Amino acid sequence: MINVIAFIRLKEARVPEYIEIVKANIPHVIKEEGCLEYRPTIDHPTDLPPQALDSNVVTIIEKWRTIEDLLAHFSAPHMLAYREKVKNIVDKISIKVLTDV
Secondary structure, three states: OEEEEEEEEEOOOOHHHHHHHHHHHHHHHHOOOOEEEEEEEOOOOOOOOOOOOOOOEEEEEEEEOOHHHHHHHHOOHHHHHHHHHHOOOEEEEEEEEEEOO
């Protein structure tokens, strides 16, 4: 199984707009071959000392059956359309691609 944690840093005050766009894309993503999970999340404040909160970041948690499924995801037509819609509100993207041990 392939786990992905995608950190999407948005321009100031653009999180609500981004969440609307990504939520509209979720039904398309979960129909993709090998997609087991795909959900956007935001920081949940706690008193845990190592937590670093950032109100301009949406973290997408993904699970894919294989790396090939994940790679196909990046070029899916709905993902190309999604990237076009968010290109002016996203500041930076960072991903972690992980495998179970």
